[in-house]
Amino acid sequence: GFSSSAAASAAIKNVTVIGGGLMGSGVAQVAAQAGQKVTLVDVNEKVLGKAKDSIAANLGRVAKKKFKDAPADGEKFVAGALANLSTNTDACEAAKSADLVLEAIVEDLKVKHKLFSSLDAVAPAHAIFASNTSSLSIEEISKAAPKRKENFGGLHFFNPVPVMKLLEVIRTPFTSDETYNAMMEWGKALGKVPITCRDTPGFVVNRLLVPYLAEAVRLVERGDASARDVDIAMKLGAGYPMGPFELADYVGLDTTKFILDGWAKKFPDQPLFKPIKLLNEKVAQGKFGVKTGEGFYNYK
Ligand code: CAA
């Protein structure tokens, strides 16, 4: 017979992804590619237009590789995935038919609370709510949706979403087994490798990665080596695809600082989360990394 987890996972067919930026558009792409019906939501209509363009371009890239010798099949694959995707600027309307609502909006607890509280009132009772937050507590976010304490968890993807295989599945103390199993199965259906995490700051990857990036900046700040040499060291000596400064520029120095500052406030005794002068200076100068054309490196 069917286990309850299989029944629950079979139920996730309609996904509403809220936030059409870098992460949301990536998640929408991989879900649509995997045959899910996806509605991508953003408050900004222009963002949705840009997201559709980048998803179409990325799907073309995937098709070119996957259907190297059968371009007609590649075109079918792209058209099929795009047909699974729609957009909306009204989150509440989009959530009405969702089995899963995944939030990937700004990293701001108040804004996330406002969104989830309005969705809690209108989404179907069975719908699972999940956040893609990098650094906030899932349980704290879930407080805005009291109706679905048990149907709430974290689904944390990595940038670039179509390439990075990992999915962190986060359980709060209230997440039901059924919800957890459905999230794990959904991740696998998307072609990701899900791991299980408790609801702790940064879960697994960011809890290790952010302090590592911070330590790299501190090392350079002390004058122990240059940023360029540290990057060479970690690529050639530890096999990382990017050095810590390339990666910090890629993730965004503003984002890195924002995560550290949030944790430092919450955990003032943790030396790994302490503010860093060199990082703060870069951010104060508007040097956020790749997205602004300059960070530790120049991209102009
Ligand atoms: N979308 C779709 N496909 C992409 C892509 C994108 N944005 N970027 C790269 N690709 C594809 C390419 O088409 C290419 O595919 P094939 O090899 O199959 O042809 C493949 O990915 C590799 O790309 P490139 O050859 O252009 O470049 P690369 O080999 O240098 O790899 C990289 C690029 C995958 C980004 C690699 O450098 C890498 O893994 N870097 C580390 C990324 C990382 O650590 N991400 C996590 C950041 S932390 C985070 O996300 C969590 C958080 O909460 C902040």
Ligand code: NAD
């Ligand atoms: P982004 O700025 O690229 O996109 C966020 C989008 O959300 C914007 O387009 C904005 O218009 C939209 N938005 C804001 N408030 C909204 C609302 N109330 N309703 C609907 N749309 C709204 O951000 P991003 O980098 O995609 O990050 C999104 C989330 O994912 C954050 O919580 C972040 O911490 C997390 N995350 C980011 C990364 C990364 O590397 N950038 C990796 C993993 C997780």
